[in-house]
Amino acid sequence: MGLRRRGILIANLGTPTAPTRNDVKEYLQEFLMDPHVIALPGPLRYLVVKAIAMRRSAQSAAAYAKIWTSSGGPLRDHAESLAQHVREATSLPVEVGMRYGKPSFEDAHKAMKEICDEILVISAYPHYADSTYQSTVERLKEVFTDIRTLITQPYFEEPAFINAHIELLNEHLEADIEHLLLSFHGVPELHIRKADESRSHCLEAEDCCGIPHPCQATCYRFQCLRTAKLLGEAVSMPTSISFQSRLGPAKWLQPYTIDEVRRLAECGIRNLAVACPSFVSDNVETLYEIAYEVRDAFLDAGGSRLDVLPCLNESEKWVALVQKWACGEGENHTILNDP
Numbered sequence: 001m002g003l004r005r006r007g008i009l010i011a012n013l014g015t016p017t018a019p020t021r022n023d024v025k026e027y028l029q030e031f032l033m034d035p036h037v038i039a040l041p042g043p044l045r046y047l048v049v050k051a052i053a054m055r056r057s058a059q060s061a062a063a064y065a066k067i068w069t070s071s072g073g074p075l076r077d078h079a080e081s082l083a084q085h086v087r088e089a090t091s092l093p094v095e096v097g098m099r100y101g102k103p104s105f106e107d108a109h110k111a112m113k114e115i116c117d118e119i120l121v122i123s124a125y126p127h128y129a130d131s132t133y134q135s136t137v138e139r140l141k142e143v144f145t146d147i148r149t150l151i152t153q154p155y156f157e158e159p160a161f162i163n164a165h166i167e168l169l170n171e172h173l174e175a176d177i178e179h180l181l182l183s184f185h186g187v188p189e190l191h192i193r194k195a196d197e198s199r200s201h202c203l204e205a206e207d208c209c210g211i212p213h214p215c216q217a218t219c220y221r222f223q224c225l226r227t228a229k230l231l232g233e234a235v236s237m238p239t240s241i242s243f244q245s246r247l248g249p250a251k252w253l254q255p256y257t258i259d260e261v262r263r264l265a266e267c268g269i270r271n272l273a274v275a276c277p278s279f280v281s282d283n284v285e286t287l288y289e290i291a292y293e294v295r296d297a298f299l300d301a302g303g304s305r306l307d308v309l310p311c312l313n314e315s316e317k318w319v320a321l322v323q324k325w326a327c328g329e330g331e332n333h334t335i336l337n338d339p
Contacts, residue, residue, distance in 0.1 A: 004116075004117050004118040004148070005115065005116050005117050005118065006092055006116060006118045006119070006120060006326075006328075007092065007093040007094070007095070007112040007115070007116035007118070007119045007120070008083075008086055008090075008092050008093065008094040008095070008119070008120055008122060008326045009094075009095055009096075009097050009105075009108050009112075009119055009120070009121045009122065010079050010082055010083045010086070010094065010095070010096045010097070010122050010124075010322075011096075011097050011098070011099070011105070011121050011122065011123055011124060011136060011140075011151075012075060012079050012096075012097075012098055012099070012124040012280075012281065013031075013075075013098065013099050013100065013124065013132060013136075014027065014030075014031065014075075014098035014099050014100035014101035015027070015072075015073045015075045015076050015098065015101055015283070015284075016061075016064060016073070016101060017072075017101065017102060018068075019061050019062075019064035019065040019068045019073070020061055021057045021058050021061045022057075023061075024057045024060045024061040024064060025053045025054070025057035027100060027101050028049075028052065028053040028056060028057060028060065029049055029050070029053045030100045030101065031100045032045075032048075032049040032052060032053065033045060033046070033049050034100075034131070034135055036130050036131045036134060036135035036138075037131045037135070039190065039191075039194070052247075052248070060284075063284055063288040063289075063292075064284055064288075066287075066288055066292065067284060067287040067288050073283075074281070074282050074283055074284075074287060075281050075282070075283040075284075076096070076098075078281035078282060078311075078313045078314065079096045079124075079281060080096055081313075081314050082281075082313075082314055082318075082319065082322060083095065083096050085314060085319045085322075085323070086319075086322055086323055086326050089319075089323045089326075090323060090326050090327055092326055093111075093112055093115055093116055094326075095107070095108040095111050095112055096108070099132075099135060099136050099139060105139060105140060105143045105144075106143055109143050109144055109147075112147075113146065113147055116147065117147060117148065118147065118148045118149075118150070119144060119147055119148070119149045119150070120150045120151075120152075120325065120326065120333065121136075121140060121149065121150065121151040121152065121336075122152055122322055122325060122326070123136065123151055123152045123154075124279075124280050124281065125154065125278075126154060126155050126156045126158075126161060126223075126227065126277070126278060126280065127154055127156045127184075127220050127223040127224055127227070127278055128154045128195070128217070128218045128219070128220060128223060129187050129191065129195075129220040130187075130191050130194065130195055130218075131187060131191060133154060136151075137151060137334075137336060140336055140337075141336050141337060144336065144337055145337060145339065146339055147337065147339065148335070148337060148338045148339065149335070149336040149337045149338075150333040150334065150335055150336065151333060151334055151336055152325060152332060152333050153332050153333060153334055154223060155332065156223040156224070156226055156227045157223075157226050157227065157230060158321075158332070160317065160320075160321045160324070160330075161318075161321060162227070162230045162231065162234075163317060164312055164315060164317035164318040164321060165227075165231055165275070165277055165312070166231065166234045167315065167316075167317050168275070168309060168310065168312065168315060169231065169234065169235055169275065169309070172273075172307070172309045172310065173235065173237075173273055173307075173309070174271075174273070174307065176271050177237065177271050177272065177273045177307065178237065178238075178269050178270065178271050178272065179237060179238050179239070179240070179264055179269045179271075179272050179273070180232075180235055180237055180238070180239045180272075180273050180274075180275065181239070181240055181241075181242060181257070181260060181261065181264070181272060181273070181274045181275070182227075182228045182231060182232070182239060182240070182241050182242070182274075182275055182276075182277055183241075183242050183243070183244050183257045183260075183274050183275070183276050183290065183294075184224040184227075184228075184241065184242070184243050184244070184253075184276070184277065184278040185243070185244060185245050185276075185278045185279065185285060186243035186244055186245055186246050186252040186253050186256070187220055187243075187252065187253060188248075188250045188251065188252050188253075189203055189250075189251050189252065189253060190250060191220070192219065192220060192221055192253070195215065195218040195219060195220070196215040196218075196219065197215065198213070198214070198215055201213045201215050202215055202219055202221070203221075209221055209222040209225050220253075221253055224241065224243075224277075224278065225241065227277050227278075228241045228277070231275075231277065240260060240264070241255075242255045242256060242257040242259075242260035242261075243255070243256060243257060244256070244257035244258075244276075244285060244289060244290070244294070245285050245289060257274075257290070257294055258293070258294055258297050261274075261294055261297055261298040261301070261303070261306070262297055262298070262301040264298070264303070265298050265299075265301035265302040265303040266301055266302065269303065270302075270303055270304040270305070271303075271304060271305045271307075272298060272303055272305070272306045272307070273306070273307040273308075273309055274290050274294065274306060274307070274308055274309065275309040276290065276309075276311060279311045280311055280312045280313075280318065281311055281312070281313055282310060282311045282313060283311075286308060286311060287308075290308050291308045294306070295308070
């Protein structure tokens, strides 16, 4: 058999089509109806999602409007820009696909199925979570049934990924910053326990992530703490970790970011920087939630300045790593389909 013609799919979670209430409501409904996101029986999940979408669509639309761009929003902009960098460097077919919303995985499949016989999916999720990575894996298996399909495994401690973040920290941390907060997207504790097949380790002890266990291959909390440790060792200031974007009344991973910034302000921190290493692209959670809501909470609690550090976006080392994966160098992938 000759060399395979490889195509690259830059895959991210998704974004509304426009920052309007109807478009945001439609996006929220698609996202929240995924059983990996809200693990309830179908009819009950439908009622809960309908209520959430009705209640949050106007507020979320206003948040998106604050950060929206003329070309389709920052998350999509960064994905398209990264795709263009990879095209130019590798001459490979490269498409962007979103787990929810547009452009969809179906759109990417249609564009590449006639010209490629292998697809490598570059996942936007450095850390394993059932609601992001696993949901994406299962949807890709449904769509790319007729073509060999691979996906990057979680790369939360990949040296080149960590080094790309360290370069960002060195570039954007101002000299007068007193503390660096590493804010990761939150997930319900239920998701952490569910991912532990042993049902006997995750969240069963306060130091569970410090005790080696096979479940850490799919433990979001462990992987976030590992990334935070590696980044914390690279900066010459105190750091702490928190989790943002809580939704609903369930108990999520703690400490919550908004509570942590208040605590830091009450402890005397005046100049704070926040980085968000669970996102590879800036989006509404970084550009609005952190830059507006969390910043306001910090200032109201007595802080003086909160700097929001950029995500990897199209930074040089991140682009170089994605291009390396695209060309088959140092691959760390899982085969999803091999018809």
